[in-house]
Amino acid sequence: MKLITGLHHVTAITGNAQENIDFYTGVLGLRLVKKTVNFDYSDVYHFYFGDEYGTPGTIMTTFPYGKDLINGRHGKGMLNTTAFSVSLDALDYWMNRLEQFNIPFKQPQQRLSDEVFIYLEDFDGLGLELVFNDKDERKGYYNGYIPEEYAIKGIHHVEIWQDDYERTAALLTTQMDHKVISESPDRLRLGTENMPGKYVDLLSAPNALKGLAGRGTVHHVAFATPDAESQLEMVKRLNAYGLEHIEVKDRKYFTSVYFKEPGGVLFEIATSGPGFDVDEEAAFLGENLMLPLQFEKRRERLNEVLPNIKYPTEKFR
Helix, strand or coil: CCCEEEEEEEEEEEEEEEHHHHHHHHCCEEEEEEEEEEECCEEEEEEECCCCCCCCEEEEEEEEECCCCEEECCEEEEEEEEEEEEEEHHHHHHHHHHHHHHCEEECCCECCCCCCCEEEEECCCCCCEEEECCCCCCCCCCCCCEEEEHCCCCEEEEEEEECCCCCHHHHHHHHHCCEEEEEEEEEEEEEEECCCCCCEEEEEECCEEECCEEEEEEEEEEEECCCHHHHHHHHHHHHHHHCCCCCCCCCCCCEEEEECCCCEEEEEEECCCCHHHHCCCCHCCCEEEEECCHHHHHHHHHHHHHCCCCCCHHHHC
8 A cells, every 4th residue: 555645735835814815716716625723833824725625635725924924935955836737728718817817927838748837926926837737637626717627626746946856756766655757857757646636846956046935935745645554654664764753743634744855845744634624514614713622712812813814705706
């Protein structure tokens, strides 16, 4: 049995909370599946965006620290691009939609034989791509105005820049159930399967500046493991490989183990369950502020310090 089944989620450091909601639910049409707080710093929201149920591999999460947070810098030693998967015939729709809302993007480019992509950034400068392909069988979230056939299906891949990526590739292929999917002079695509939502692209970028954490950068990438038992087996592998990690953390919707891969990017191993409907009904995900038990006594205080947000974002219809 594979202990790692693919990507689980990507978590980013962002700025204004309302702009965050506007971009990911309004522009991109993802569903806000959970509105909670950063379990390690509860005065800040933790938003989870994804498909209808927040299925692993569809989830983008953000910590919106506010616009005053210093900007980060894309560079080596960081995950610089999170790519979302859409249908191959959705290209014109998304170019028109981004233009409609004045979101700058680079013109379409071809990557590999069956993949067209456009690069864009969210309101904080976080690197994103839309990858147009015909391999993704996942069903996108229908938000009532983006046609279902053009909806984002989930994460396609993540892109990590390294001085040299051999040590990261070795970790992924020998301990984390990845295999080589494709290779070009400066890009190595690994995956647990040859399917969107399963890929990690490693780029050799020795001439790039070192990346700096801050607003508009990725905090960590999480990989999915089926359950607590497989997570503990992964911990045993990390121990045998000599990688330091923290103890298992209860994140309510999954449990997590964090460690830094040899190139410096923070990795997380997250269980696929119990899922986002553990504390609110599936039909109402994301509508209320949900807190873990240890923060319930602070609810009144948190309602005072957390910014008010409006959702859904009707102006992006």
